[in-house]
Amino acid sequence: MPGLSTGRDVLDALHFITMIRYALGRLTSLVISLFVASLVIFAVIEVIPGDPAAFMLGVNARPDTIAALRAEMGLDQSVVTRYFDWVTGLLRGDFGQSWTYKTPVVDLIADRIWVSLPLAIYALILSTLIAFPAGIYAASRRGGPGDITIMGATQLGVAIPNFWFAMILVLIFAINLRWFSAGGFPGWGDPLQAIKALTLPAIALALPQAAILARVMRSSLLDMLGEDFIRTARAKGLTRRQALWRHAVRNALIPVLTIIGLQFSFLLAGGIIIEQVFFLPGLGRLIFQSISARDLIVVESVVMLLVFTVIVVNFAVDLAYAAVDPRLRARA
Amino acid sequence: MYHFKRFAASAVIGLWATTALAQDSITVAIQLEPPNLDPTGGAAQAIDSVLYANVFEGLTRFDADGAIIRGLAQSWDISDDGLVYTFNLAAGVTFHDGTAMDAEDVKFSLDRARAEDSTNAQKGLFAGIADVTVVDPLTVQVTLDQPNGNFLFNMAWGDAVIVAPESIENIASNPIGTGPFTFTDWVQGDRIELTRNADYWGPAPALESATFRFISDPTAAFAAVMAEDVDAFIGFPAPENLPQFEADPRFQVLVGNTEGETILSTNNKMPPFDNVLVRQAVAHAIDRQAIIDGAMFGLGTPIGTHFAPHHPDYVDLLANSPHDPDRARALLAEAGFADGFTTTLKLPPPSYARRGGEIIAAQLREVGIETEITNLEWAQWIEEVFTNKDFGLSIVSHTEPMDIGIYANPEYYFQYDNPEFQALMEELNATTDPAGRSALLARAQTIISEDYVNGYLFELAVATVAKAGVQGLWVNQPTAAVDLTGVSWSE
Numbered sequence: 001m002p003g004l005s006t007g008r009d010v011l012d013a014l015h016f017i018t019m020i021r022y023a024l025g026r027l028t029s030l031v032i033s034l035f036v037a038s039l040v041i042f043a044v045i046e047v048i049p050g051d052p053a054a055f056m057l058g059v060n061a062r063p064d065t066i067a068a069l070r071a072e073m074g075l076d077q078s079v080v081t082r083y084f085d086w087v088t089g090l091l092r093g094d095f096g097q098s099w100t101y102k103t104p105v106v107d108l109i110a111d112r113i114w115v116s117l118p119l120a121i122y123a124l125i126l127s128t129l130i131a132f133p134a135g136i137y138a139a140s141r142r143g144g145p146g147d148i149t150i151m152g153a154t155q156l157g158v159a160i161p162n163f164w165f166a167m168i169l170v171l172i173f174a175i176n177l178r179w180f181s182a183g184g185f186p187g188w189g190d191p192l193q194a195i196k197a198l199t200l201p202a203i204a205l206a207l208p209q210a211a212i213l214a215r216v217m218r219s220s221l222l223d224m225l226g227e228d229f230i231r232t233a234r235a236k237g238l239t240r241r242q243a244l245w246r247h248a249v250r251n252a253l254i255p256v257l258t259i260i261g262l263q264f265s266f267l268l269a270g271g272i273i274i275e276q277v278f279f280l281p282g283l284g285r286l287i288f289q290s291i292s293a294r295d296l297i298v299v300e301s302v303v304m305l306l307v308f309t310v311i312v313v314n315f316a317v318d319l320a321y322a323a324v325d326p327r328l329r330a331r332a
Numbered sequence: 333m334y335h336f337k338r339f340a341a342s343a344v345i346g347l348w349a350t351t352a353l354a355q356d357s358i359t360v361a362i363q364l365e366p367p368n369l370d371p372t373g374g375a376a377q378a379i380d381s382v383l384y385a386n387v388f389e390g391l392t393r394f395d396a397d398g399a400i401i402r403g404l405a406q407s408w409d410i411s412d413d414g415l416v417y418t419f420n421l422a423a424g425v426t427f428h429d430g431t432a433m434d435a436e437d438v439k440f441s442l443d444r445a446r447a448e449d450s451t452n453a454q455k456g457l458f459a460g461i462a463d464v465t466v467v468d469p470l471t472v473q474v475t476l477d478q479p480n481g482n483f484l485f486n487m488a489w490g491d492a493v494i495v496a497p498e499s500i501e502n503i504a505s506n507p508i509g510t511g512p513f514t515f516t517d518w519v520q521g522d523r524i525e526l527t528r529n530a531d532y533w534g535p536a537p538a539l540e541s542a543t544f545r546f547i548s549d550p551t552a553a554f555a556a557v558m559a560e561d562v563d564a565f566i567g568f569p570a571p572e573n574l575p576q577f578e579a580d581p582r583f584q585v586l587v588g589n590t591e592g593e594t595i596l597s598t599n600n601k602m603p604p605f606d607n608v609l610v611r612q613a614v615a616h617a618i619d620r621q622a623i624i625d626g627a628m629f630g631l632g633t634p635i636g637t638h639f640a641p642h643h644p645d646y647v648d649l650l651a652n653s654p655h656d657p658d659r660a661r662a663l664l665a666e667a668g669f670a671d672g673f674t675t676t677l678k679l680p681p682p683s684y685a686r687r688g689g690e691i692i693a694a695q696l697r698e699v700g701i702e703t704e705i706t707n708l709e710w711a712q713w714i715e716e717v718f719t720n721k722d723f724g725l726s727i728v729s730h731t732e733p734m735d736i737g738i739y740a741n742p743e744y745y746f747q748y749d750n751p752e753f754q755a756l757m758e759e760l761n762a763t764t765d766p767a768g769r770s771a772l773l774a775r776a777q778t779i780i781s782e783d784y785v786n787g788y789l790f791e792l793a794v795a796t797v798a799k800a801g802v803q804g805l806w807v808n809q810p811t812a813a814v815d816l817t818g819v820s821w822s823e
């Protein structure tokens with residue numbers, strides 16, 4: 001076996017095996033998490049009071065009509081059967097059929113994701129564009145008037161609820177200036193109009209996030225500026241600003257990226273109130289409408305999809321960390 | 333800010349005056365989005381709001397004032413015994429997919445609605461139909477079990493529209509009717525678009541196209557109208573903003589009536605409400621005007637019984653229950669509750685219930701009745717209050733037209749069981765002559781008012797805010813509908 005003749009090759013092979021073992025371990029926990037999540041989601045949603053069929057048919061419906069609709073929705077089957085049907089459907093990529101909309105849940109999600117995902121990305125870009133310069137500037141002018149002003153503004157940004165801020169934006173830019181519509185989404189047929197329609201909601205979502213991000217950026221940078229390698233860099237002859245840009249910013253980004261990752265999942269699932277204020281047809285509004293209409297199959301599938309996204313992203317992050325940091329692999 | 337607003341408003345008026353000339357489309361907002369587009373398969377009023385009279389038509393229909401007029405049936409004969417209705421259908425009517433509308437479609441629609449596995453939310457409308465026979469392509473005969481004075485009225489409901497077997501399978505997402513507008517697009521969560529039906533059998537509508545948008549949040553509704561994103565908002569959800577629109581020359585405000593009797597529903601089987609003295613005490617404890625002013629910002633007409641005040645057969649019975657807390661306390665003492673009692677007040681989501689509930693709770697506390705308020709979602713309300721009858725008091729607007737018959741059903745959630753009233757309703761159903769019906773309806777209204785079955789609060793009003801140039805909108809809501817047939821822009 002010539003390939004294994006050197007110690008280097010043996011080490012590489014061992015490295016590879018530990019990596020695979022670690023990935024398998026993570027994968028097992030991913031599958032278990034998903035299974036538990038599906039059980040919890042299904043159970044929680046099943047115990048919400050309110051019969052979906054009775055709700056759809058209203059107060060004048062006759063009991064036999066409600067029974068007929070329950071049969072049509074499959075609600076006359078046992079809970080176990082329905083859970084099993086739902087999970088096996090999900091495994092096949094079949095999210096079921098919405099009871100109220102009477103269209104496949106996949107189509108509903110596909111339509112809505114084209115509002116929620118671009119909105120989340122748009123808001124994230126805006127918040128990053130605001131937070132990075134603000135955080136870096138504040139850190140580099142620590143204690144100065146610029147730093148104090150920015151920190152005061154971010155304090156305010158964290159404190160202002162985004163739905164209130166959204167209403168103020170509507171009042172100024174839609175009602176008074178009439179630069180934007182007060183809400184709604186025209187679709188991606190005309191991308192410029194679509195981006196315009198998402199602008200006020202994205203600003204409303206982005207500003208509080210930017211405030212948090214700017215504070216994290218600043219404190220992370222200040223931590224870095226106290227590290228030995230910065231002193232070394234300064235000792236090498238770099239100016240304070242050069243040391244900041246070449247060494248501190250890059251290292252300070254690690255905690256900042258973690259926060260951005262968390263914010264992204266918040267923006268994707270958490271735009272619900274903003275979607276309500278701007279009557280945008282996004283995922284949050286879909287969940288909201290489906291819960292009040294007791295369209296349980298939609299709620300279950302959308303929530304499951306969000307859980308799936310978060311778990312898979314975490315899995316990817318775990319693998320990425322492990323690839324970078326061997327100590328994590330050893331612990332697995 | 334003030335000057336700025338003025339400036340913006342005048343700039344807008346200038347712009348709008350130039351664009352108004354060629355207007356043949358309209359954007360109409362309503363609060364709730366239809367869950368699906370099948371008016372024969374769900375109770376959601378939003379389905380009818382979008383589709384009734386625009387996309388779908390029935391044998392008869394409601395006009396703007398609630399009168400029953402001709403629909404697809406151009407005339408009808410009623411046999412002397414009141415059992416056989418012969419409908420003569422309009423000629424040359426086609427569905428939007430090009431297929432002809434004839435007597436077979438009528439038979440299909442009625443048979444489908446009354447079938448055993450039917451999921452029609454108003455199946456009761458069709459309960460008396462014994463047989464539907466096709467006489468020839470333009471004549472259809474409906475035979476009833478027993479005379480039914482309400483039959484033509486029943487056939488006007490959105491749940492009784494005529495559908496075709498060719499297109500029924502996808503009706504929920506692609507509604508195919510015979511109306512003046514065809515369905516073009518539904519961006520779920522945002523809007524539904526309709527286009528003028530070039531082959532419409534009746535007079536062509538003035539509008540070329542219409543867009544329905546769905547804005548549930550009251551603040552967002554205000555913003556959308558102010559920013560002129562929508563041309564009209566039917567059922568504007570924030571009555572507190574109406575004076576502002578009235579003062580603005582860009583807008584007109586229409587306030588009309590609905591068929592919604594808003595009542596303090598009372599569980600007639602649950603002690604102490606099984607005692608008529610207690611129910612009467614509640615009726616005297618209520619100050620209707622305070623509720624209308626406080627919860628509805630003055631919109632609404634006080635009622636003394638379960639009947640619409642604008643109906644010609646309405647009897648004013650407000651004198652049975654004037655606001656009189658002393659009388660209420662005396663009645664409670666007489667009933668053995670001198671120290672009052674505690675009960676539940678379960679409130680569904682609409683603001684008439686949530687805001688009205690707080691006011692009623694305070695008024696009841698005045699006379700010694702303590703209420704535990706619970707806020708419920710609609711689905712919970714239907715299960716807890718409506719189905720399981722687990723409540724003392726609730727507030728709800730009964731929006732179905734002419735629904736006094738619910739008092740004849742002892743199983744109905746407020747559980748009123750009076751054989752005299754039940755016999756009266758049977759007599760009413762069998763009576764077709766108008767004078768006889770009027771007398772019976774008056775008697776029915778009096779019985780429930782004097783039995784203090786529920787606390788009768790007010791008839792729900794509906795507010796529409798529209799741009800000044802929009803004309804022909806319905807002011808009243810005799811049924812859930814936004815009929816665009818007669819809507820146009822003034823020059």
